[in-house]
Amino acid sequence: MRRFLDSHVADPVGRPTRSMRRVAGVVAAGAMVACTTAVLAGSSVTAxxxxxxxxxxxxxxxxxxxxxxxxxxxxxxxxxxxxxxxxxxxxxxxxxxxxxxxxxxxxxxxxxxxxxxxxxxxxxxxxxxxxxxxxxxxxxxxxxxxxxxxxxxxxxxxxxxxxxxxxxxxxxxxxxxxxxxxxxxxxxxxxxxxxxxxxxxxxxxxxxxxxxxxxxxxxxxxxxxxxxxxxxxxxxxxxxxxxxxxxxxxxxxxQYDVQRGRTASGIPYLYAFEHGLGDVSAAARRSVRSTPSILRWLEQVWGGYPYENVGGVVPNVRLGYALENQTRPVYGRDMFRYGPYRSLVVHELAHQWFGDRVAVRRWRHIWLNEGYATYSEWLWSRHNGGRTPQQQLRVRYDNLEASNPFWKLEIGDPGRERLFDSAVYDRGAMTLQALRNRLGTRAFFRVSRQWVRGNADGLGSTRELKLLAERVSGEQLDGLFKAWLFSGSKPAPTRANGL
Ligand SMILES: [Zn+2]
Structure with a gap:
């Protein structure tokens, strides 16, 4: 899932530059604080x-x-x-x-x-x-x-x-x-x-x-x-x-305009655009139609696409989010109000590997979904000439002081009300970059691909990812996972923490 948050326009790829300039290319600490107040109102009815x-x-x-x-x-x-x-x-x-x-x-x-x-x-x-x-x-x-x-x-x-x-x-x-x-x-x-x-x-x-x-x-x-x-x-x-x-x-x-075809590698796609999209229609179509090329790029990063169909659906309603529905993400019309949003397509398609193919065993492991989807956006940004994931990590680490609420949330167990807090996304991606720093690029991608391909029951937990990373790398990673996911504070700048 990706909610529409104005602070996310810091991403230099696939977004209009008009509002980007206001953020001046650096993630503003204030914007991050605002982000962390976005909550999912949970279900609390007693039957x-x-x-x-x-x-x-x-x-x-x-x-x-x-x-x-x-x-x-x-x-x-x-x-x-x-x-x-x-x-x-x-x-x-x-x-x-x-x-x-x-x-x-x-x-x-x-x-x-x-x-x-x-x-x-x-x-x-x-x-x-x-x-x-x-x-x-x-x-x-x-x-x-x-x-x-x-x-x-x-x-x-x-x-x-x-x-x-x-x-x-x-x-x-x-x-x-x-x-x-x-x-x-x-x-x-x-x-x-x-x-x-x-x-x-x-x-x-x-x-x-x-x-x-x-x-x-x-x-x-x-x-x-x-x-x-x-x-x-x-x-x-x-x-x-x-x-x-x-x-x-x-x-x-x-009533939808349905378009069908096949990607270059032969995967059938189906796009559906509800009638009356009006001024967002062109941006929605341009974004969703980039699905085949983004899918090909994601396959190079994470390994073969796990499903037999792909596509995208744009209902004519302001959902306030896009969701990684398996084989066919759904994008609320309002996601395209500032123009084409290809990094959103990257995010939802990346979830096909992380979230869909490997789903959370319990909802508290949500950072596994959102961290990898956000990290994929960072990789896409770099692929298009933007900052490296390491720079994305640094800009946040250096600009957000230890007292910032961004560090307070234990994203490894964020609580129902804060499942989709922006810290789950951004710190989740930072955790993955820290893991990559610790393991080295080759081992990090080997772990990530094996996480998807070798996952027999299609379910995962934080502990299982840690154990896999330890098995592949021979490193002991308790400290890194604890510092980034369960400490509720800014990780110390140590090699062991991937910093
Ligand atoms: Zn997501």
Missing amino acids: SPSTSLPREALSAQEGIGDPYFPQAGNPGYRVRHYDIDVSYTPATRVLAGTTTVVLRAAARLPSFNLDLLLRASRVTVNGTRADFSQGRHELTVRPSEPVGAGEVARVAVTYRGKPIGIGYGAETPFEKTATGAIAVGEPPIAAWWFPSNDHPSDKATFTTTLTVPRGYEAISNGALTGRRTTKGVTVWTWSVRSQLATYLAFAAFG
Whole structure:
């Protein structure tokens, strides 16, 4: 994710120079302070589930165990596949349909939960009607027979609702756009449009079938495997064969200009620009159409692109951010208000390696995503004649005094409210440059590529990156990781800290 912050115009590449000059080519300490106040308002609603289980047993079942989002995800099973089949009608704003969740029970399950904010009307497990009850966020399913440990079950949930305007905590991520609506957000979004085990540590494959009125488009992740128009509606089917985290799944419903083609290396791309982008249309198109060349450059830096499709979607709505939706990032129209923004495309595409292919095991590891995406922007800047990453590190280190709030946040565990604090981004990238200084360039890139390519379960944590870096380099890195990620203070200028 990249939020729109004016201080980021210090980046000399891919941005208009008009506002850049105000920053005078150096990151102003004051701007950094302003940045650190940007927070993600977290979800804090306590559910009131309507089940008769004792409170303790219930809360133990409600989440997968991520302290930042206690209700996110569910223990007891892993999802193999989501088959989403929903319609969306812009005129009524109603989303309705059935999602089939193919799950494998890790333990005997007399009941289990899915995360869903829309109202369910029917649930079946392996084709047999199941009892269910629903709280604010938790759908509790009680199959007629418990699902046995190790068994695979097909859980079909039929539901409907008006997701626009539904709030959960401070979040209302399902947004109206000029001609339709879009389901996009991080971390929460899935519960607004399909029942899921909503946590990045449980990835799955997806088939997404979206029905819209004739004349409308419905865009999602992966490959477009079907499109047919019957009886006044068009049915779009999308297929994701690689493992996808629930928050990286998106759906855009509306009237879009869709462009398809192949990159020079043969990867199919699909761009979608919602109608009416007006004065940002040219900048949005110019930016998103640079996807193939940026992708080729990123492959040279981080290794082969991990997916079979690519592209970008620009809904006609001021989202205030862009998000790295797998295979097809979504860019809010306002991201292009100052002109083409190619380093944003670099950021979101870099996440395909760092964030998507290797997702966070817990949300506190978010710096792994944002640090690498920001570091990719720095490398891109250098590639285009700007400062080196080492200069980016130095300018921040030298200009931000130890008393600056920038150093206070422990970005290795920033807290839910500050997941997307600018320190997570900039200090995350500084941490990587410090690691590169410590290990040497060759070892640093070997570690980073192995992190992606050799990562069997597609998940990562700070500790796992440290262990990999230690294994590859033979260095002991506890001190460096602690100084940059967990000290809450400015790292001492030592060789051990990569300074
Ligand atoms: Zn990001």
